[in-house]
Amino acid sequence: MAHAGFATTPKPPYYAVIFTAQRTEEDRGYEAMAERMVSLALAQPGCLGAESARGADGLGITVSYWTDLSAIAAWKADAQHLVAQQLGKTRWYDHYELRIARVERAYSGPEGR
Amino acid sequence: MAHAGFATTPKPPYYAVIFTAQRTEEDRGYEAMAERMVSLALAQPGCLGAESARGADGLGITVSYWTDLSAIAAWKADAQHLVAQQLGKTRWYDHYELRIARVERAYSGPEGR
Numbered sequence: 178m179a180h181a182g183f184a185t186t187p188k189p190p191y192y193a194v195i196f197t198a199q200r201t202e203e204d205r206g207y208e209a210m211a212e213r214m215v216s217l218a219l220a221q222p223g224c225l226g227a228e229s230a231r232g233a234d235g236l237g238i239t240v241s242y243w244t245d246l247s248a249i250a251a252w253k254a255d256a257q258h259l260v261a262q263q264l265g266k267t268r269w270y271d272h273y274e275l276r277i278a279r280v281e282r283a284y285s286g287p288e289g290r
Numbered sequence: 291m292a293h294a295g296f297a298t299t300p301k302p303p304y305y306a307v308i309f310t311a312q313r314t315e316e317d318r319g320y321e322a323m324a325e326r327m328v329s330l331a332l333a334q335p336g337c338l339g340a341e342s343a344r345g346a347d348g349l350g351i352t353v354s355y356w357t358d359l360s361a362i363a364a365w366k367a368d369a370q371h372l373v374a375q376q377l378g379k380t381r382w383y384d385h386y387e388l389r390i391a392r393v394e395r396a397y398s399g400p401e402g403r
Contacts, residue, residue: 180385182349183310193391195306195353197296197341228310228387230343230351236295238343238351240308266400272293274341274398278306278391285387287379 184226184242189280191225192243198265198273200235207269214261215239221255223248242280249277297339297355302393304338305356311378311386313348320382327374328352334368336361355393362390 179185200207218224223244231237243249252258265273292298313320331337336357344350356362365371378386 180312182312182347183385183387186387186389189389193306193308193389195308195393197343197353199293199295228349228351230310230345230349232343232345234295236341236343238341238353240310240351240353270400272296272398273400274296274299274396276299276302276306276393276397277395278393280308280389280391282390283387284389285385287383287386 182228184228184240186225186242186280186283189283191280192246192249193278193280194241194243194249195276195278196239196241196273197275198237198239199271200231200237201269201271203268205268206264210261210264214258217255217257218252221248221252224252246277295341297341297353299338299355299393299396302396304393305359305362306391306393307354307356307362308389308391309352309354309386310388311350311352312384313344313350314382314384316381318381319377323374323377327371330368330370331365334361334365337365359390 215227218227218241225242225244227239227241229239328340331340331354338355338357340352340354342350342352
């Protein structure tokens with residue numbers, strides 16, 4: 178069953194890209210670009226889904242899920258994504274951490290609801 | 291340099307526990323318990339840090355970082371944490387996904403700010 182806001186991922190192993198970022202006050206075009214990048218990522222070969230949350234303090238976490246490292250590398254090198262990455266660095270993010278991880282186990286719950 | 295809200299993690303490899311959860315409307319004791327569990331987790335042997343964000347829609351992502359799988363297993367079995375897990379299942383979460391992943395690469399930015 179699909180749950181709004183959650184990625185429906187297969188049995189592990191697969192990969193996660195964990196992107197934690199603190200936004201600047203600067204907003205020029207951010208929302209539109211963020212939405213476009215999520216749509217574009219989800220349409221990439223090998224993308225399994227994404228989950229995203231941002232608090233009122235501007236700290237956000239987006240986790241995207243991928244079949245393998247080569248799919249992640251192809252998305253990183255996508256031309257439109259490169260433009261967004263550059264604007265993120267110069268305009269939208271005070272700080273970010275990006276981690277690439279291999280998902281080994283997964284659980285969901287609560288059971289029986 | 292430490293950045294507020296970010297975990298300061300060592301060079302990979304290490305482990306990430308990605309916990310994505312949709313909150314219920316039910317709030318009895320949630321905030322206090324959530325804060326207590328973060329403090330308790332950060333004090334566990336093998337815990338490297340944690341990052342957390344929750345949006346106005348109640349969807350939240352918490353990623354905690356650990357040295358190894360045995361540290362994660364010990365935290366899962368912690369007595370106070372077991373109580374919190376049970377309340378999470380019966381009271382606080384409509385749905386959650388928990389994924390355990392091995393961090394293989396990590397980057398931070400933006401450079402030069």
